[in-house]
Amino acid sequence: MMPWSAFNSILALTGILLIGMVGFDLLYRGSHQFPIHPQWPTGKSSANNGRHLLYSYGCGSCHVIPGVRKATGRVGPKLDGFVDQMFIAGIMTNTPENLSAWLQHPEAFNEKTAMPNLNVTPKDARDMIAYLYSTR
Secondary structure, three states: OOOHHHHHHHHHHHHHHHHHHHHHHHHHHHOOOOOOOOOOOOOOOOHHHHHHHHHHOOHHHOOEOOOOOOOEOOOOOOOOOHHHOOEEOOOEEOOHHHHHHHHHOHHHOOOOOOOOOOOOOHHHHHHHHHHHHHOO
């Protein structure tokens, strides 16, 4: 028969593993459920146009964006190497569809976000994403 302290240790370890698995499941599910469905237009994207759009929408006033004129902001995160980031805004998996939704409706994902709704169109979002994913 197993000593009482060994049984307690196994029981505690089982509880910790169970809590960890439930926490991971909630995190994973939470990163894939969104209040809106992104508009992802079909057609060809233009990274070069995306670079110009990032400038014209004023994204550089809050973000450092390589290759974009006057993009030296310090409010939001640097947007270099964006394709290698795991998450967007720390809350959703980094995919083109999720980034499109974020660019079009950031407040729908986090009502307290400092990211303003700039009324980015689906096509503009697609081109901006093409540029962001092309930077390293």
